[in-house]
Amino acid sequence: MRDVDYVVSGDYVLTMAEGVPPLRNGAVAVSGGKIIDIGEVSALSSLYNAKKRVGGGGKVVLPGLVNAHTHAAMVYFRGIADDLPLRQWLQEHIWPAEGKWLNDEFVYDATELACCEMLKAGVTTFNDMYFFGGSSARASKKMGMRAVLGAGVLDFPTAAARNADEYIEKAEQFIKDWLGDELITPSIAPHAPYTCSPDTYKKTKLVAERYGVPLHTHLSETQFEVSEAKKKYGKSPVELLDDIGFLDKTVVAAHCVWVSDNEIEILARTGTGVAHCIESNLKLASGIAPVVPMLKKGVAVALGTDGAASNNDLDIFSEMSFSARVHKAVSGDPTAINAFSALSMATSTGARVLGMQDKTGTIEIGKSADIVVADLDKPHLTPFYDIYSLIVYSMKSSDVESVMVNGKLLIDGGKYLHKDSHAIMDKARWWKNKIAGEV
Amino acid sequence: MRDVDYVVSGDYVLTMAEGVPPLRNGAVAVSGGKIIDIGEVSALSSLYNAKKRVGGGGKVVLPGLVNAHTHAAMVYFRGIADDLPLRQWLQEHIWPAEGKWLNDEFVYDATELACCEMLKAGVTTFNDMYFFGGSSARASKKMGMRAVLGAGVLDFPTAAARNADEYIEKAEQFIKDWLGDELITPSIAPHAPYTCSPDTYKKTKLVAERYGVPLHTHLSETQFEVSEAKKKYGKSPVELLDDIGFLDKTVVAAHCVWVSDNEIEILARTGTGVAHCIESNLKLASGIAPVVPMLKKGVAVALGTDGAASNNDLDIFSEMSFSARVHKAVSGDPTAINAFSALSMATSTGARVLGMQDKTGTIEIGKSADIVVADLDKPHLTPFYDIYSLIVYSMKSSDVESVMVNGKLLIDGGKYLHKDSHAIMDKARWWKNKIAGEV
16 A cells, blocks of 8 residues: 555546546545546545545545636726726726826735635636736745736736836746746736837737747737727738737637637647637627637637626636537537537647646646546436536536646645635725725 | 514625616515515614524625526436437437326426436426426425426327327316416326327317416527428417417427517517527537527516526526527627526516516515525635626536525535435436436
8 A cells, every 4th residue: 555645536537638537436546746646435445544535425526626717806896897898997997096096015915815716616726917926926836726827917007017128027037926826827928019119018928938938818808809900900800919929829819709710720730829718708799719710720719707897707617618619509500619628628638739738637647736626416417317418507607616726636525725814804904995996 | 673584695686677776785585485575684684583694794695587488307318419410319219208208206206306407406497398297296295396397299109198189188187287387287288299290289278278377488499490391381489489370488499499570579579478599509500599689579578497407507697698698699799698688588587477576586575585605715606896796707506505495495515404305316316227228
């Protein structure tokens, strides 16, 4: 009997590795942060002596979910202005609020809350774009989450910097500070083609190449953005970024709502990863991204929540349900994005889009132990005939019971093991009272 | 101090009564099944001596939700066949399964499970269409739920009856058996214009009029249904039912996905209630109902889950989130179906569509105490700036903590008080193993 940290078991283990069917009465052995074995629970129980057993009968084990596009700290602006168009929402509400409140302390505290919410909902990795990256990184790391943190770059001044060059300098310093960290991957994030010039995009690309880090941008989120780019540059945002050599497999492009067939070809050819944010896109009435054509052309499409200010939560289970349903109706094809595909988008494809396919996104020997256990013993999950279908069309993030990141058990029995979530929520309410002028 | 059964309180009481703003630190006094007072918790505490206090700080109190269209007993077919078109799903999977398994015992056991799921998710009233109505009624009543149970009518034989006349006879007997019950309202439910002739529709209408009970039908769910009706009758399903005098305010028409502007006028003019089932319609790729135009023309649109076999759950919180989001993108108007409207569709409009506006759907003095308490003290609900927005865009059915129907507390602290949900789930798994041929 070999000593290991954990044996995680369930009625089903869904590895999400290519071609591997659901493993009945399965288990995963975890040691030193890694997955070291996968098999039937009876077999693994005779091989490994676990310091702690996680999961058990009536549970399903799956890879930790990936939130491929968010602005974690915006969770403090959850619902601050709803039922408005994107530009009005951004220009009249979000940017002024950010201008007034953003600083290191805000970002640290808010990121802590966002990590709390995401972990509880089974998200183990997130791809962020925001400012004060050092604070995001410290908060995420303290919460035990895996994160790609994109230092935001704009052409105009905010609380974070005065001009593009200063944002880029700060981003470079942030990258130097965090490069090589086990949980935090620093990245650089030019905001969008309507807020960053082609020159700014080129500079961020050079920085990313210098340090070998990923890039993260908003792309073709609204029809307005596309028509502005065509007026200004004579081409669409996707064509513009392709022409300057920005697009490749190190880039995560969030949204891609307004992309033509030709632009989908560009995304496929360059290997650009897409973070599809259906709930945010619907709520802001930005439109519905052509995900079915993207998938047909081989574009890697992952799922993102966007910030909680436009969503208004950070729930990838819910994004799966929306994505799997909405694209059936939009494409007129009820077989489009089946349950397995939706779960792949939220796990293996999420990891691939972030360049982390060797580390997370599936349950495979040698990968980091980023694992979620959910309870099946609930009326809304009973009975069921297909486990993938159950997860995508019936399960809620609230069914998640245990969450492990990098081999560390962070949530068990639905409770945070190392953090006081009530203190984190109290801090959030204190900030909210300040922001709303209630104190 | 007057003795009452309950005082239900929360940081907010949302009465959903017209023109009444959220009541901060509010409370509701309940006695003899009815709401007898509403006010600030401090005021009510000095007026009433409650046998039990429900809710409290960090909670929100709202009317019980209304599920305006479902087939409760189909919960046993949850996910039996997914990612398929409606006709194939119905003809190759659902009808054969129903043909094989439907009987009184199945319907009783399955309805019990559906009630379990709905109650836990804050649904206190549901509008059903199925067969073996006596069993549905006994199960729903035993579970303590309010239900309008439509005895299904078809022109072809099933396990329930041999022909239209036999279905109608059975429906009439069912109506006689249950008329006047406090919780159960019997109704009659011609299935759809593609499965019932105009003559059958006319006969059901006569029965409904004779006993003063509501009608429930599927209407214009798929494009195929509309084109078939046009071929067969030279008019659309809505026009057909209008021409024979079927449509009026006693009718709940589920779906109404494929309705023209002119047909929307008909629905508005006749006062026909619509049960919008967005999640089911999306998942079957049936289409997206023109809800924004319907609301503009004054059609009463409530929310329904449809059966769990096509949804795959019975969750009205989730239907609110889908409806409020999808119709923004489809109409291109981010102000369409704001959070308050979505919650109205799920509560007050739901009750109105079922002809129960004097009994449920809002928290008002004299109405039955159908009340839900949800917890606000969760990371995904923190912080918030608008309580309606929080409920529609961030809250999940799993945040429901206490549920009262007709003044009886059925769920408290998230637990069933009078029922053993594990026994109900065990029974469901036993049936599932039989259905899937695993025993």
